[in-house]
Amino acid sequence: MTTVLETTGIPPPLESVAELTVPLCFFDIMWLPFHPIRRLIFYNHPCTEEEFSTAVVPNLKHSLSLTLKHYLPVAGNLLYPLDTDKSQALIRYVSGDTAPLTIAVSLRDFDEVTGSHARDSDQFYDFLPPMPPLVEEENYKIAPLIALQATLFPGRGICIGLSNHHCLGDARSVVGFVSAWAGTNKCGGDEHFKNGSTPPLFDRSVFGDMKGISDKLWSTMRNVPLTPSRFPVPTNRVRASFTLHQSDIKVLKDLVLSNKPGLVYISTFAVAAAHTWSAVVKSAAAAGEEVDEDGTEVILIPADGRGRPNALVDPPVPVNYFGNCLGGGAVTVEHKKLAAEEGFVAAAEAIADMIKNRVNNKENFLKDLDNWLSEMSKMVGLSTFGVSGSPKFDLSNADFGWGKARRLEVLSMDEEKYSMTLCNSPDSDGGLVVGTSLSEKRMEAFATIFEDGLKF
Structure with a gap:
């Protein structure tokens, strides 16, 4: 075709x-x-x-x-x-x-x-x-x-x-x-x-x-061989997108703050990532998949290091630097805690804590780079979830003379365990579009859990 x-x-x-x-x-x-x-x-x-x-x-x-x-x-x-x-x-x-x-x-x-x-x-x-x-x-x-x-x-x-x-x-x-x-x-x-x-x-x-x-x-x-890339087809996946309107984001923020009034600040990114992550985790059991109730769930949060004060580079890396300059960190939550009814709140609190204490902390951002590989190796065997894309760096804004993009799809999600994409909504209300790639049965469960989690 x-x-x-x-x-x-x-x-x-x-x-x-x-x-x-x-x-x-x-x-x-x-x-x-x-x-x-x-x-x-x-x-x-x-x-x-x-x-x-x-x-x-x-x-x-x-x-x-x-x-x-x-x-x-x-x-x-x-x-x-x-x-x-x-x-x-x-x-x-x-x-x-x-x-x-x-x-x-x-x-x-x-x-x-x-x-x-x-x-x-x-x-x-x-x-x-x-x-x-x-x-x-x-x-x-x-x-x-x-x-x-x-x-x-x-x-x-x-x-x-x-x-x-x-x-x-x-x-x-x-x-x-x-x-x-x-x-x-x-x-x-x-x-x-x-x-x-x-x-x-x-x-x-x-x-x-x-x-x-x-x-x-x-x-x-250097001990990892460089191999040719191939398309991961058949993927045995379906992909779908879900819009979080500003009103939805407010609902999620209010829910977190009502349960955790001690949190000084909860970001739009934190609630969007937490809501999606917890829904993906919950969708496994809902789709009839076997889960490790005593396991640990991990979400990997990337953060752009350009222009950001940090413990490694002074002055900070210029914003026009071309290459890779990603910091961030891993957030871990017990599976049983994340899969529980209040799993979204637990996820949002953990993500907000990481952002406060690592991403937005000059002394901790990009700290201990020489230990990153050993820290990442500890994630092997754990259930990991990734975040790709950012409303700050949104490809859908690239205008070839045809206007703003109608849809952005990140196909690399098909090759990871599970992950989500995040970009700005084409609507004018300032919302976000969340994308994910799952098996058909799990996507059905995820869609229900995702939408039900916005009904308060």
Whole structure:
């Protein structure tokens, strides 16, 4: 139902810098064995196949090339050494490198795939290009860092799909790149950069002297082989989206504060994550799955480290830094406590406590980096839940000239145990959209628990 028309490599303009090498620091190395981050952005933009081929596609190619001039590592490759004792992995762009762009047309029902209801996860991989294969050259395995696709739904809309290796950059970096591409496409030139837009910064020296910490992490991570990425199909999952309106968020905050009046502040993020996490945990038993009543549940909370005072880097990392700069932490709650009737309140209190004492605490944020790996290893075997995306770095705001996105889907959720995505609601009330990927039976249970938890 989806036909690939072409795949072509898009280079930066000829006048671009001929070579750029970017070393991996601690924050990049930790993501080396991780699967690619896969996202789809759907736009309402009714156009014909002829208009798509003669106007939309040429503009996308031209604007992508102009954008890559400022984001050279995106067109580059990860160089993973074959002899890991002598050298470390790094990112390198050299003249001739390109970012692969696939052009496709789909006959799938646009309204169906962009709905909020439970939809078969497998169909979404039609709109996403696979990462190019690994190759070997000299002393390295060469791994492309990104793959892009534009898919037309004739007369209805367009989907921009992207896969990227996480070592290229975190959400803030990737959203910055896509937003720059979108802005360049919308205005038809690189005025986006000429009109005062802050260029991305690739200089790893903003972290000061982290060599010892990075070397220690590399000595462990180099033993994990770099493997090609594959789509996780069949996923045996469905994906659905749920809107938390401002009125819902107020209900959740009031519920927490009525039970825990001692909490000074409970954030919108804390209640959204807590409500979703507790509902996912409760959905297991409701769907008839076997659960460990005496087990521990873990939610992993990422936090952007740019511009944030912390114990490691002074002054803080600039906000235009391109790469990975994620702190945060793990929140643990006993399963029986989280699965109980008051599980949401327990989750919200635990998340709020972590945010207060770690994320918003200058002395604790980014503290003890050299112990992070050992701390994460303690999570092996536990039931973990992840959070992807942020209303602060929302890809649905990237406007290619087609307006705000209709739907954002994060397909990498299909490869994790369970996780959630979070982005701004397209409605004007300032709410949030929560996305998740579960088995069909568990999604049915989750939807009921999620909606019932807002009825007070």
